[in-house]
Amino acid sequence: METVLSGIRPTGNLHLGNYFGAVQSFVQLQHAYKCFFFIADWHSLTTHPHPENIRKSVKTILAEYLACGIDPEKATIYVQSDVREVCELYLYLNMNAYLGELERVTSFKEKVRKQPDNINAGLLTYPSLMAADIIIHKANKVPVGKDQEQNMEMARKFARRFNTIYEVAYFPEPESFHLSEKALKVPGLDGSGKMGKSEGNAIYLIDDEKTIRKKVMKAVTDSGPALPGSEKPEPIANLFTLMEIVSSKDTYDYFNGKYNACEIRYGDLKKQLAADINTFCAPIRERITELSSDEAYLDKIARLGAEKATESAARTIREVREIIGFRPAPLS
Ligand code: AMP
Secondary structure, eight states: OOEEEEEEOOOSOOBHHHIIIIIHHHHHHHHHSEEEEEEOTTGGGGTOSSOTTHHHHHHHHHHHHHHHTOOTTTSEEEEGGGOTHHHHHHHHHHHTOOHHHHHTOHHHHHHHHHOTTOOOHHHHTHHHHHHHHHHTTTOSEEEOOGGGHHHHHHHHHHHHHHHHHTTOOOSOOOEEEOGGGTSOOOBOSSSSSBOOTTTTOOOBTTOOHHHHHHHHHTSOOOSOOSSTTOOOOHHHHHHHHHHHHHSOHHHHHHHHHHHHTTOOOHHHHHHHHHHHHHHHHHHHHHHHHHHHTOHHHHHHHHHHHHHHHHHHHHHHHHHHHHHHTOOOOTTO
16 A cells, blocks of 8 residues: 655644645545654744744644544554654765755745744755655655645655665655645635635634634625626635535525626625535534543544554664664664
8 A cells, every 4th residue: 555644734723725725635545545644843943943832733733633534543643753763864864965955945045035044954954854754654645735846856866865875775756646636726715815824814624603704704705797697706706616615516506696697695695605614614623622622632642643653664764774784773
């Protein structure tokens, strides 16, 4: 069975864009692949040396992924900093990673522009940590956005380089797995573009009914179509896209018909959309609340994930040490 791995940033709560754009696919993937999902708390140190409430953020993300349907018995969901073997592989990869190639990475150059006062080695070697995260489990497929393509190319390069230097066919070259071609692009509520936490236009899975309604009722609209069958301007098309995602086909067809007949009342459409978003979110929200209050359960799940991920990582490190020529670590 092929192995899929995905990293999750421990920042903020999940919104509908994250759910329909990524998490929903992860829930499906766990039935067809051996899946590893890790919460990338070490990576966050490259930009936030004093991560505020990192343990709380990690728990929130864990609770939300579980509430969405990640099954800890099927997939391995773990916290990156719980698997120290990753650091050892990161060190080996860094020994054969070159300054020039690391400096050329676009995301590094962007970070240099964004935080000129903190250009740390962690930022520079982000691609080798990412490669270590992936190849430590010999993952074949990594669901990533297009912006990660260069880092994926680096991961393949580091895997290939290890194989070449030590004359082995040990690490598979991980492939990018573009969910975005299959997954939905969820629009925001502010008239244009995608839903995103930094855009301030998101509905979070944890939002209560009142908050959802307030956000939806504030969404940008216009005075309605001038002629029957007019094309929908972006803010309106976005509301219909959201409706297509969360509402029944009948509901969508009803409002679409009203629009095409120039009889649309946006207030009614928004009320219906808010109700349907709430119907979708309510069971997930309840589960998030329930899980978030059960610290002991979340700890148990994190421990189970750490055990499974460490077993897989430790096997790789044992073999890598042997390939390079080190003796087995005495305490492993
Ligand atoms: P972010 O928290 O913005 O890094 O998003 C994490 C992942 O969620 C992204 O890599 C996308 O796969 C997905 N995602 C975020 N926002 C959207 C959106 N509006 N529509 C579809 N997918 C999204």
